[in-house]
Amino acid sequence: MRPGAADAQVRAPIRRLAMVPEPLPGEVFHSWFFRLAEHHRTSATVMAEQLGLPPFTVHRYTIGDEFVDLTTGGYAVENLRDATGLRAQALAAMLLAPVGSRVVKVGWKDRTERAPWIWRTDTASVCPRCLVDPEAAWQVSWHLLPTVACPKHRIYLHGWCPDCRSPISIGTTTAYRRQCNGPFGPKGRIVGAKACRRPLAQLREIPVRRDRILQLQQELTSRLSAQVPGEDLQDRKEFWNLYELLFRLVICLGTPDMLPLATTDAEIWWAFHEFCELRDVVALTAGRNAKVIHDDLASFQPGPRLSAAAMLAIDELSHGRGLADAIRTFMNLRRYDEWADILWSVFSDMRPTFAIGQRILQIAGSKPRRSYDSPPYAKERLEDFDLPPAALLLAGEGLL
Numbered sequence: 001m002r003p004g005a006a007d008a009q010v011r012a013p014i015r016r017l018a019m020v021p022e023p024l025p026g027e028v029f030h031s032w033f034f035r036l037a038e039h040h041r042t043s044a045t046v047m048a049e050q051l052g053l054p055p056f057t058v059h060r061y062t063i064g065d066e067f068v069d070l071t072t073g074g075y076a077v078e079n080l081r082d083a084t085g086l087r088a089q090a091l092a093a094m095l096l097a098p099v100g101s102r103v104v105k106v107g108w109k110d111r112t113e114r115a116p117w118i119w120r121t122d123t124a125s126v127c128p129r130c131l132v133d134p135e136a137a138w139q140v141s142w143h144l145l146p147t148v149a150c151p152k153h154r155i156y157l158h159g160w161c162p163d164c165r166s167p168i169s170i171g172t173t174t175a176y177r178r179q180c181n182g183p184f185g186p187k188g189r190i191v192g193a194k195a196c197r198r199p200l201a202q203l204r205e206i207p208v209r210r211d212r213i214l215q216l217q218q219e220l221t222s223r224l225s226a227q228v229p230g231e232d233l234q235d236r237k238e239f240w241n242l243y244e245l246l247f248r249l250v251i252c253l254g255t256p257d258m259l260p261l262a263t264t265d266a267e268i269w270w271a272f273h274e275f276c277e278l279r280d281v282v283a284l285t286a287g288r289n290a291k292v293i294h295d296d297l298a299s300f301q302p303g304p305r306l307s308a309a310a311m312l313a314i315d316e317l318s319h320g321r322g323l324a325d326a327i328r329t330f331m332n333l334r335r336y337d338e339w340a341d342i343l344w345s346v347f348s349d350m351r352p353t354f355a356i357g358q359r360i361l362q363i364a365g366s367k368p369r370r371s372y373d374s375p376p377y378a379k380e381r382l383e384d385f386d387l388p389p390a391a392l393l394l395a396g397e398g399l400l
């Protein structure tokens with residue numbers, strides 16, 4: 001090797017800013033950006049100008065697709081490196097864009113969205129113990145729906161503020177890292193309402209007593225960011241497609257007895273139980289108000305405790321089998337519920353573009369992937385499958 005070649009590789013770029021805090025392990029970009037602004041005692045607007053970045057918006061600074069997309073904003077990477085010495089790889093590690101966007105396309109709400117359902121973009125779940133730290137760094141993982149607990153402190157994350165009863169969200173000043181930025185409604189920040197400012201580090205600690213949820217969280221988040229050996233891109237897309245369908249079914253139509261008693265913490269069981277009660281009451285109540293509450297309830301992305309319940313229920317339903325089998329089991333479990341018909345039709349009316357019914361029928365009628373040594377499949381008709389009559393309401397006319 002030529003003398004100096006190694007030097008050139010390791011030499012850090014020249015910094016323009018004097019004080020640049022190092023990104024902490026797992027830290028998300030907006031958190032680091034606001035720590036930088038805090039060290040410089042300046043606002044997000046001035047900081048963005050000094051760094052040569054486009055103006056701060058929560059979506060832009062959390063997802064970061066405009067920072068790495070060469071056609072719209074590739075300059076941002078270079079400007080940042082010149083101003084702070086931050087390498088492109090370190091920047092990419094702090095953004096959501098590389099995590100799961102190739103395998104999950106559909107958003108949580110019933111409209112076209114840039115963000116896949118697996119992301120929490122402008123709202124996030126936080127660990128109160130992690131926020132006691134003076135730097136109060138937010139993690140990339142807090143923006144992922146399957147992250148429901150802090151593995152370091154072994155407590156469940158909080159996605160909602162108990163004071164203003166709104167999702168914990170990212171603000172435009174650095175205060176959001178330590179204090180609630182609410183109130184926040186289903187359509188975004190409630191403009192004009194009194195600011196909540198509850199200290200996030202003081203949120204109640206809910207201990208994780210049963211390890212299964214931490215394992216599930218680990219498995220799912222690594223499926224999003226890294227490839228499981230032997231699994232190609234198509235397999236990964238198929239896995240997440242089925243997982244999304246099942247996750248939606250459990251949140252919108254699941255019952256607490258789907259939760260495995262041996263691996264579910266009591267807090268999670270109760271949270272899901274209360275949620276199901278409320279959801280069914282508003283779904284079965286006539287009138288406009290009930291419909292508005294039901295729509296609000298279903299349009300929020302599930303918080304960490306509800307997500308934990310859904311993950312545990314899916315784990316129980318698919319125990320030792322595939323996700324397609326879990327969907328069949330789910331349909332059978334709901335079969336004898338006297339209210340199922342009404343709940344199904346409320347659910348399908350509410351979210352027509354997700355085509356839940358058609359997808360369930362496709363899965364129920366689908367055959368496992370054909371391998372060379374398996375015999376040819378017998379012809380099967382949809383009537384041969386053991387589908388609950390309520391599920392057929394979802395299928396729409398003309399399909400059967």
Ligand SMILES: [Zn+2]
Pocket residue numbers: 127128129130150151152153154
């Ligand atoms: Zn923590």
Ligand SMILES: [Zn+2]
Pocket residue numbers: 161162163164165166180181182183196197198
């Ligand atoms: Zn609040």
